[in-house]
Amino acid sequence: MSEGHPIKAVLIAGPTASGKSALALELALRTRGVVINADSMQVYRDLRIITARPTEGEEARVPHRLYGHVDAAVNFSAGAWVTDAAKSLEEAHAEGRLPILIGGTGLYFKALTAGLSVVPPIPAEVRESVRARLERNGVEALHAELARRDPRAAERLNLRDRTRIARALEVIEATGRSLLDWHQEGQPPLLPKDSYRAVFLDPERDELYARIDARFDTMLRAGALEEVGQLATRGLDPLLPAMKPHGVPALIRHLRGELSLEEASVIGRADTRHYAKRQFTWFRHQLPEFEWVKPEEARGWLAAALRAAPDPR
Incomplete structure (x- = not known):
């Protein structure tokens, strides 16, 4: 070589x-x-x-x-x-x-x-709010919330995938756009x-x-x-x-x-x-x-x- x-x-x-x-x-x-x-x-x-x-x-x-x-x-x-x-x-x-x-x-x-894709930084208060709801209400409730706000992302995620569900919800909450939309740009x-x-x-x-x-x-x-x-x-x-x-x-x-x-x-x-x-x-x-x-x-x-x-x- x-x-x-x-x-x-x-x-x-x-x-x-x-x-x-x-x-x-x-x-x-x-x-x-x-x-x-x-x-x-x-x-x-x-x-x-x-x-x-x-x-x-x-x-x-x-x-x-x-x-x-x-x-x-x-x-x-x-x-x-x-x-x-x-x-x-x-x-x-x-x-x-x-x-x-x-x-x-x-x-x-x-x-x-x-x-x-380049997703903007998620404010700490948004991340903390989503994680508090996850701990308080459980992953199924969080997935249901995601399904209401970003049904396309929710459909692609396993119902037990705590991390990815929380991430998708953080992004829609912080940016107003689906994580899938951000993935198309980058x-x-x-x-x-x-x-x-x-x-x-x-x-x-x-x-x-x-x-x-x-x-x-x-x-x-x-x-x-x-x-x-x-x-x-x-x-x-x-x-x-x-x-x-x-x-x-x-x-x-x-x-x-x-x-x-x-x-x-x-x-x-x-x-x-x-x-x-x-x-x-x-x-x-x-x-x-x-x-x-x-x-x-x-x-x-x-x-x-x-x-x-x-x-x-």
Whole structure:
């Protein structure tokens, strides 16, 4: 692989526990690259273990960007990530490094390659009012309110999806426009077509689910429960993104005495497996530009793709 990097970036996606981090690290070592996080949970500094962030040793081997740079109290959004990613891409190119964007958050990759709607900031009083109604009246009442005010958005949302229902109601209340309307307007992609190579790791399902289960147990042995406990002591809003990584809500319930550790572990492993299934579906339907490759074939695929890539400049 040449120092000049004939493409602007490499995108490595895949379900959780599919081997993305090891592949990105190896590629960065071979290309003088920089690894840029595209996982919505790994941005939070409070949760290194339970979100499977790269270790300090791995981060020391090659430059890593956008890992653990956000406090758990921040409601970090895809728009905020795009702003940070744009800066990281610019810095990488200025240093002559190959940006390697890695993660499992489909919305981040879609924003990167297709653009993102720009919703105005929601005033704090609106957000607090919506969340107070959610806690007081429950998610079904909030969905009914959304159905009256924004029936198109309500129709698309799962009746139990507290976070997205609250978000859609905040937007209609603060702006007078549907979130769907805002999604039709937005900023252009950071990476135009043909300026990148994108791969989605496609492991065998049974093997992946076994790895997910084993990794969750490894996380617990490495201190994930203590990490979650420290987060719980902060008393943060349970609707914040940092309070919802897979395993975190169940482990918090264990710490409150509501579940045994084994029960919490079963829930955490199951939630992670379900999330992996959704990742497969989302990327297949929303990001057709990603080429699906078995993990054991990914190194050869990347090497061939980078050799054959035309220079987009």
